[in-house]
Amino acid sequence: MSESGKANDLLAQIPKGEKKGLPPVHLWNPDFCGDIDMRIARDGTWYYLGTPIGRKPMVKLFSTIIRRDGDDYFLITPVEKVGIRVDDAPFVALTLQVEGEGERQVLRFMSNVDDEIVAGEEHPIRVMLDKDTAEPAPYLRVRGNLDALIHRNVFYQMVELAVPRDQDGECWLGVWSSGVFFPIGRLPA
Structure with missing residues (x-):
């Protein structure tokens, strides 16, 4: 699957519902699916495939499914866990x-x-x-x-x-x- 296909697939897996609040990423333990070419720069800019993600609603959505395990950062859904890079803090x-x-x-x-x-x-x-x-x-x-x-x-x-x-x-x-x-x-x- 292409890198952009991976990102779109990940977005599609984020549970949607009427409840407000953040997804319970701390409760999800899916298999690790590898790293994707996504990076959060020190200034807070999110990059995908080396290009800044210009759509703030997409960045906000991704920010709700980030988790840190040790020194590593992941975007996580109930069925998929992918590694991303964070230059300093997310x-x-x-x-x-x-x-x-x-x-x-x-x-x-x-x-x-x-x-x-x-x-x-x-x-x-x-x-x-x-x-x-x-x-x-x-x-x-x-x-x-x-x-x-x-x-x-x-x-x-x-x-x-x-x-x-x-x-x-x-x-x-x-x-x-x-x-x-x-x-x-x-x-x-």
Whole structure:
């Protein structure tokens, strides 16, 4: 079967129904059918056969059936599981809405596929530092073990909101959301 035939076949297998919400991909365990030439770039652009997928509804549909097992990413339906490549994270947090302030502050993010994520216990923020450049790479948990890379402009907004806090004997700069403090950088002693 051709690569485009595989993608169309995969789309046809996504269960349709009247229920809202995401498909239960964590419950599906079909046979692995191989890799397809699909890639999600660091900026959130989805590519198929080297060409950007320009139809946002298609990208949004594919984004509902992505699953991560270990370090590998798959598009999965009840009867088929295909491997895809993800350069960094499968989603990008593009906007930030701030409600309240201090410990009662709520940070509401919107992803590149229109998922709304409120940072908190179930959706933590973490910042990784590049081992070579020490440049921060901030992430937000979207669902399961899938993250969104927080866009640089949104991260700058978070830095503007950051407050110092002593934690485990160290002073951190971080943000509050939904009653949880998320460190974004250690302050010098």
